[in-house]
Amino acid sequence: MKAVLPFIAVVVFTLLALVGVSVAQGTQVFFGVIMPYAAVAVFVAGFIYRVVQWGKSPVPFCIPTTCGQQKSLPWIKHDKLENPDTTMQVVGRMLLEVLVFRSLFRNLKTELKEGKVVYGSEKFLWLAGLAFHWSFLFIFVRHYRFFVTDVPSVIKMMEGVDSFFQVGAPLFYMTDAVILAALTFLIFRRLYLAQIRYISLIADYFPLFLIFGIALSGILMRYIFKVHIVGVKQLVMGLLTFSPAIPQGVGAIFYVHLFLICVLLMYFPFSKLMHMGGVFMSPTRNMANDSRIVRHINPWNYPVHVHTYEEYENDFREKMKKAGLPVEKE
Amino acid sequence: MAKLPKPEELLKINYNPPGNEDWMERPTELKQGNFCWGAKGKNLATVEFPNARDWSPVDEDWKLPQDWEGIVLEAMADRLSKYRSFKIFMDICVRCGACADKCHFFIGGGDPKNMPVLRAELMRSVYRRYFTASGKYLGKLAGARTLDTKVLKEWWYYFYQCTECRRCSVFCPYGIDTAEITMMAREFTNLLGLNTDWISGPVANCYMKGNHLGLEPHAIMNSVEGMVDDIETITGIRINPSFNRKGAEILFVTPSGDLFADPGTFTAMGYMMLFHELGLDYTWSTYASEGGNFGLFTSNEMAKRLNSKIYAEAKRLGVKYIIGGECGHMWRVLNQYMDTWNGPADFMEVPKSPITGTVFENAASTKMIHVTEFTADLIKNNKLKLDPSRNDDLVVTYHDSCNTARGMGLLEEPRYVINSVCNKFHEMPDNTIRERTFCCGSGTGLNASENMEIRMRGGLPRANAVKHVKEQHGVNTLANICAIDRATLSASMDYWVPGTRVAGVHELVANALVMTGEKERETNLRGEPLPGKGGNE
Numbered sequence: 069m070k071a072v073l074p075f076i077a078v079v080v081f082t083l084l085a086l087v088g089v090s091v092a093q094g095t096q097v098f099f100g101v102i103m104p105y106a107a108v109a110v111f112v113a114g115f116i117y118r119v120v121q122w123g124k125s126p127v128p129f130c131i132p133t134t135c136g137q138q139k140s141l142p143w144i145k146h147d148k149l150e151n152p153d154t155t156m157q158v159v160g161r162m163l164l165e166v167l168v169f170r171s172l173f174r175n176l177k178t179e180l181k182e183g184k185v186v187y188g189s190e191k192f193l194w195l196a197g198l199a200f201h202w203s204f205l206f207i208f209v210r211h212y213r214f215f216v217t218d219v220p221s222v223i224k225m226m227e228g229v230d231s232f233f234q235v236g237a238p239l240f241y242m243t244d245a246v247i248l249a250a251l252t253f254l255i256f257r258r259l260y261l262a263q264i265r266y267i268s269l270i271a272d273y274f275p276l277f278l279i280f281g282i283a284l285s286g287i288l289m290r291y292i293f294k295v296h297i298v299g300v301k302q303l304v305m306g307l308l309t310f311s312p313a314i315p316q317g318v319g320a321i322f323y324v325h326l327f328l329i330c331v332l333l334m335y336f337p338f339s340k341l342m343h344m345g346g347v348f349m350s351p352t353r354n355m356a357n358d359s360r361i362v363r364h365i366n367p368w369n370y371p372v373h374v375h376t377y378e379e380y381e382n383d384f385r386e387k388m389k390k391a392g393l394p395v396e397k398e
Numbered sequence: 399m400a401k402l403p404k405p406e407e408l409l410k411i412n413y414n415p416p417g418n419e420d421w422m423e424r425p426t427e428l429k430q431g432n433f434c435w436g437a438k439g440k441n442l443a444t445v446e447f448p449n450a451r452d453w454s455p456v457d458e459d460w461k462l463p464q465d466w467e468g469i470v471l472e473a474m475a476d477r478l479s480k481y482r483s484f485k486i487f488m489d490i491c492v493r494c495g496a497c498a499d500k501c502h503f504f505i506g507g508g509d510p511k512n513m514p515v516l517r518a519e520l521m522r523s524v525y526r527r528y529f530t531a532s533g534k535y536l537g538k539l540a541g542a543r544t545l546d547t548k549v550l551k552e553w554w555y556y557f558y559q560c561t562e563c564r565r566c567s568v569f570c571p572y573g574i575d576t577a578e579i580t581m582m583a584r585e586f587t588n589l590l591g592l593n594t595d596w597i598s599g600p601v602a603n604c605y606m607k608g609n610h611l612g613l614e615p616h617a618i619m620n621s622v623e624g625m626v627d628d629i630e631t632i633t634g635i636r637i638n639p640s641f642n643r644k645g646a647e648i649l650f651v652t653p654s655g656d657l658f659a660d661p662g663t664f665t666a667m668g669y670m671m672l673f674h675e676l677g678l679d680y681t682w683s684t685y686a687s688e689g690g691n692f693g694l695f696t697s698n699e700m701a702k703r704l705n706s707k708i709y710a711e712a713k714r715l716g717v718k719y720i721i722g723g724e725c726g727h728m729w730r731v732l733n734q735y736m737d738t739w740n741g742p743a744d745f746m747e748v749p750k751s752p753i754t755g756t757v758f759e760n761a762a763s764t765k766m767i768h769v770t771e772f773t774a775d776l777i778k779n780n781k782l783k784l785d786p787s788r789n790d791d792l793v794v795t796y797h798d799s800c801n802t803a804r805g806m807g808l809l810e811e812p813r814y815v816i817n818s819v820c821n822k823f824h825e826m827p828d829n830t831i832r833e834r835t836f837c838c839g840s841g842t843g844l845n846a847s848e849n850m851e852i853r854m855r856g857g858l859p860r861a862n863a864v865k866h867v868k869e870q871h872g873v874n875t876l877a878n879i880c881a882i883d884r885a886t887l888s889a890s891m892d893y894w895v896p897g898t899r900v901a902g903v904h905e906l907v908a909n910a911l912v913m914t915g916e917k918e919r920e921t922n923l924r925g926e927p928l929p930g931k932g933g934n935e
Contacts, residue, residue: 069418073539118489121485122482122485122486122489123482124479125478125479125480125481125482125484125485126480126481126482127481127482127483128480128481128738129734129735129738130734130738131483131575131578131734131805133564133567133568133573133575133804133805133833134803134804134805134806134807134833135568135804135807135833136807136809136832136833137807137809137810138760138806138807138808138809139760140758140760140771140808140811141756141771141774141775141778141811143778144774144810144811144814145810147807150807150833151807165571165573169571171496171568171569171570171571171573172494172496172569172571174568174569174834175496175569176499176500176569176829177499178413178499178500178505179413180409180411180413183406183409184862184865184866185505185858185859185862187827187829187830193494193495193496197494197571261495262413262414262415262417263413263414263415263495263498263499263510263513264493264495264498265417266415266416266419266421266510266513266516267421267493267495267498267510267513267515267516267519268493269493269540269541270539270540270541271540271541272492272493338530338531338532340489340490340491340492340493342489342490343490343491343492343572346486346489346490346572347490347571347572347573349482349486350483350486350487350490350572350573350574351482351483351486351573352483352564352567352573352574352575352578353572353573357733357806357807359733359734359737359738359763359764360732360733360737360760360761360762360763360764360766361759361760361761361762361763362762362763363737363738363741363742363763363764364737364738365738366738366739368480369738369739372699372702372703372706373446373703374703374706374707374710375605375606375703375707376710377685377707377710377711377714380606380607380608380685381685383606384614384615387614387615387616388615388616388642388684390616391615391616391619392619393615393616393619393641393642393684394642394643394644
């Protein structure tokens with residue numbers, strides 16, 4: 069089954085880091101220094117490369133998918149966000165799309181009941197997708213505390229919000245639970261729903277398991293196998309200042325967490341995860357529906373062979389004259 | 399021809415694909431009733447298309463050119479470099495499945511390869527094999543597969559089962575538009591001579607004779623003349639439309655289907671009655687006698703070649719601007735492609751209604767307005783004398799065409815017009831109208847007769863919604879602004895919701911229009927007694 073192989077792969081990556089740093093001292097340099105540098109390099113270069121490659125292909129036609137009333141007569145209410153006709157309105161549409169997944173929010177479930185097609189509300193995919201992406205972003209930003217000497221107040225504020233319920237020691241972050249719950253839903257949805265299972269590829273399961281592994285190892289590190297946090301910060305700061313050093317006794321689970329992140333970064337540019345960049349460049353969403361107002365230029369527009377009026381009249385001149393139609397040449 | 403199963407038979411649909419089947423292993427069977435006949439060599443030759451020969455999809459040997467794989471892959475590389483949409487849509491799909499049950503063909507048939515995501519994967523799998531490193535080296539593990547005749551036949555079967563309606567793209571979180579992918583597949587298949595007869599025939603006709611139906615100049619005039627006679631019978635008014643007239647203010651272009659068969663002809667009569675009543679200075683053209691564009695279902699280049707006639711004729715006749723009739727994909731072309739292909743239309747003026755003085759700034763560049771924009775403006779400014787009670791026997795609902803809804807956003811104009819000329823109007827459920835509207839099931843040149851099963855399957859979601867309002871409100875009339883709808887919805891209504899009339903919006907307008915000097919009307923445009931005028935009212 070398509071889910072098995074990626075699951076095994078993530079387990080193997082985990083064991084690799086776990087066993088690696090435990091048995092041989094030297095491998096800590098590999099997992100703690102070489103891999104992070106390589107991963108960030110691949111991620112940045114790969115991401116830029118992909119976006120540039122997309123950018124090289126022009127957008128020959130103005131093809132927004134319009135989802136609301138066009139701008140026409142002044143007394144007809146124009147739906148500016150669903151059918152934008154200016155750049156600012158497009159920005160608004162894109163913000164809705166990127167921040168709250170507007171299109172996914174429309175989702176419906178189509179069913180056949182007693183010979184009738186019915187459409188039910190289906191918001192779970194939207195909700196899980198939103199929960200996953202937002203908690204991921206929150207957690208990502210929270211990690212900023214490991215990258216600076218003085219933790220900025222905005223990060224402290226985010227941590228405060230995230231641990232609002234003040235349970236556990238260290239304080240429990242809500243986003244940790246949310247991301248695991250959302251990922252679990254997304255994985256089970258893929259396995260359980262016949263349509264989704266049918267369309268799923270190995271490349272759909274792998275990132276889910278991988279990110280689950282990252283989240284889980286992070287959570288274990290924080291709440292259970294407590295790692296030497298000063299050492300972690302030392303390592304991170306060392307990497308950032310290009311004077312890497314491997315501190316003693318950080319704990320293997322940290323290396324697992326870090327290695328899985330490195331795998332994710334290196335995998336990212338070659339995968340569907342590039343939707344992160346692609347969503348901004350999708351012509352059906354990021355264009356204004358103004359092609360009747362302003363001429364859209366196709367850079368590769370070329371002359372084509374047409375059947376001219378003159379040729380047409382030559383074909384039909386006698387018939388046209390007989391029917392009383394005006395002709396150019398008698 | 400395959401016999402069309404009964405509606406009860408067709409309704410046995412299973413939306414759940416087989417549990418452990420790998421879609422790549424699922425064989426493609428070209429099922430009779432689900433595809434169109436192959437193109438005739440002469441029609442392909444007329445437009446100088448490659449591999450022009452008579453061809454039949456049911457034959458084992460499709461008479462492909464030598465090195466057809468090379469031709470396709472080269473074209474694929476070319477289109478990837480020309481269309482950002484194609485490239486991005488090949489790369490960023492996450493297969494979330496939001497689109498899966500949004501396609502009318504999937505809803506009406508349950509064939510898993512009609513889930514938009516999987517339709518696109520038919521192409522993506524080949525893209526990965528030849529254009530991505532992972533696909534090249536990991537093959538099937540990376541969801542890649544080799545292009546061979548089996549894949550080609552599968553492409554042909556399923557990409558000529560997509561009507562480019564864009565409904566899936568409304569629900570996609572990244573706006574992935576299957577229409578863009580289908581358009582590419584159709585470009586590729588056309589490089590191999592694999593068009594259908596129902597598309598290539600109209601394309602050849604339109605190229606040589608100016609319209610899909612192949613009506614020659616005198617035939618167009620005869621057809622219009624017949625309608626003029628009918629109008630005289632109904633209203634007592636003789637109108638005199640002009641053709642190819644230089645110096646007219648307005649060129650009027652509408653799909654040729656409106657000149658040819660019921661119920662489209664009633665819509666055409668509607669335009670003529672309205673324009674006559676206004677005293678509009680307009681002309682028809684026999685050269686640019688087609689608003690629709692079957693080239694769009696063939697290749698970008700072919701679409702441009704056919705479309706060129708509209709601006710060329712506007713220029714030759716010296717008109718100030720153009721009004722376009724009721725048609726769906728025609729307006730996708732006019733709104734999103736025409737100006738880019740064949741503009742700039744700087745020899746014309748920004749459209750200005752001679753009756754109301756309204757300037758249509760939203761067509762400032764293309765100089766072409768939709769007839770419902772024009773009519774809505776007239777009604778809003780009280781320029782028409784209307785008697786909506788003449789339509790009182792009609793309980794109307796409105797079908798948004800895919801293209802005017804999702805490729806333009808013309809939603810309120812036709813509704814405003816309908817509500818002004820009819821007293822009884824009811825919307826279909828929200829999930830089936832406006833941007834979420836359903837295709838008639840026969841767009842993109844699928845409106846042939848040999849593929850009736852797939853047409854009726856694709857027509858199910860629309861018919862289902864009509865049936866709903868029929869039961870709720872007694873709806874008996876499905877209004878629309880598309881020539882293909884007028885032809886194809888008639889068939890799918892007869893099949894799924896018998897007793898439903900399909901009517902263009904301007905047929906309803908003309909019924910209600912009180913014309914200067916008309917005799918007391920006894921019948922509507924169809925020659926049926928008006929409400930209150932019949933014997934048994």
